[in-house]
Amino acid sequence: xxxxxxxxxxxxxxxxxxxxxxxxxxxxxxxxxxxxxxxxxxxxxxxxxxxxxxxxxxxxxxxxxxxx
Numbered sequence: 490x491x492x493x494x495x496x497x498x499x500x501x502x503x504x505x506x507x508x509x510x511x512x513x514x515x516x517x518x519x520x521x522x523x524x525x526x527x528x529x530x531x532x533x534x535x536x537x538x539x540x541x542x543x544x545x546x547x548x549x550x551x552x553x554x555x556x557x
Contacts, residue, residue, distance in 0.1 A: 493533045497540045500548065504528070504540050521547055 497504045497517065504519035515536035516529045526543050530536035 497537055499541050499544050502544050506533075506536065508533075519543065 493506060493508070495506050497506060497519075502519055502521060505517045507516050508514075509516070514529065514531060515533055516527065517536060517540060519526050519528070519540065526547075528536060528539035528543055530539055
């Protein structure tokens with residue numbers, strides 16, 4: 490396994506990276522506006538993709554609410 494970062498950054502948000510060697514699985518958390526969101530993946534790349542998808546969804550939701 491290569492040395493992955495201990496955190497992820499995207500669009501100004503920072504999330505954690507946790508690797509479970511026993512399960513060979515990645516998980517992480519990001520807190521936004523007092524709410525905690527979790528993301529996961531079989532690979533580091535999947536973890537990063539899930540993290541970015543969560544952030545993109547939150548940004549899109551906020552933009553949609555701003556238009557109302």
